[in-house]
Amino acid sequence: MIIKARRNYKQVELLEALKHRTDLTSHQLDLLRHLKETTLLEQHFELYLSALDMDNIDVIWQFNYSDYHQDALINLVLISNDGIYLFKLNNYSGLHYINHHGMLADYFTDEVKIDLVHLNCVKYSIYNILDPRLKQLPIIIKCVCLNDRFALDGHASKQHFLFKNDIAAYLSQIKGSHKKKTRIIAEMIHDFHHVSDNISFQSVKKGLRCPSCQLISDFNCHQRLFLCLSCRTIISIDQLFVQAAKEYLLIYPDRKMTKSAMYQWCNKKIPPAKIALLLKQHFKNEGRTKGTYYLELNIP
Numbered sequence: 001m002i003i004k005a006r007r008n009y010k011q012v013e014l015l016e017a018l019k020h021r022t023d024l025t026s027h028q029l030d031l032l033r034h035l036k037e038t039t040l041l042e043q044h045f046e047l048y049l050s051a052l053d054m055d056n057i058d059v060i061w062q063f064n065y066s067d068y069h070q071d072a073l074i075n076l077v078l079i080s081n082d083g084i085y086l087f088k089l090n091n092y093s094g095l096h097y098i099n100h101h102g103m104l105a106d107y108f109t110d111e112v113k114i115d116l117v118h119l120n121c122v123k124y125s126i127y128n129i130l131d132p133r134l135k136q137l138p139i140i141i142k143c144v145c146l147n148d149r150f151a152l153d154g155h156a157s158k159q160h161f162l163f164k165n166d167i168a169a170y171l172s173q174i175k176g177s178h179k180k181k182t183r184i185i186a187e188m189i190h191d192f193h194h195v196s197d198n199i200s201f202q203s204v205k206k207g208l209r210c211p212s213c214q215l216i217s218d219f220n221c222h223q224r225l226f227l228c229l230s231c232r233t234i235i236s237i238d239q240l241f242v243q244a245a246k247e248y249l250l251i252y253p254d255r256k257m258t259k260s261a262m263y264q265w266c267n268k269k270i271p272p273a274k275i276a277l278l279l280k281q282h283f284k285n286e287g288r289t290k291g292t293y294y295l296e297l298n299i300p
């Protein structure tokens, strides 16, 4: 059973929305790049799971663990009655080895890859929360190397690695027979899940963002059509407005999306009467008359 499904990272949407509206720090830009790559790796790995016996194996995607020292993301946790499997995906290429601290490192640059450290750290954290009766269940960690050009030095133990060509066979030997015990573990691990997705930012640029060139651009408008003056793409007012409004909700989750807030946010490019109409058309309203504000339509 899927206890937690794979989702697109909310931070990616937020950082994409902010990217052209404010100066992101280099750390935030790295995070954006990293999360986009992670999304691709997870989509890739998800294809292998179709062969898994989902009725009897519990699945938790994107398990985040934070402590004072680090934030560790384990892309996938599988819980069957023969073990708890932690998978961390990577796209490393080139020759690697295990250094004398037991860490994965690039053979030529000695650059340390944090994967084994995170896997071990989460392994012991999970072990600590397990009920004493369940501590005999093995916790297996796997560094999943999805790049064909990754190679591990011949002297290194391959025990904690899973190579692209072996994934299908490896997953097919994970068997589960439904037992209450494993469900309890899965729920416990899921509840233990920590999320740290705070992104701080300073002055944010208002305005409509062109879906084609992504810039906060200037537009010429004619009826319901807008022409981006940066890339000359023609966009419907609906598409442009809905994107701007969604970004507002993403960037300011604590603020209310009102007609006047949206008028300002769109840099007064859309007349208030039209804003009112667009909000009514595409969003759900709350409150009455003067205090009316809007929410996203398909929020669960």
Ligand SMILES: [Zn+2]
Pocket (backbone or CB within 6 Å): 210, 211, 212, 213, 214, 215, 217, 228, 229, 230, 231, 232, 233
């Ligand atoms: Zn454009």
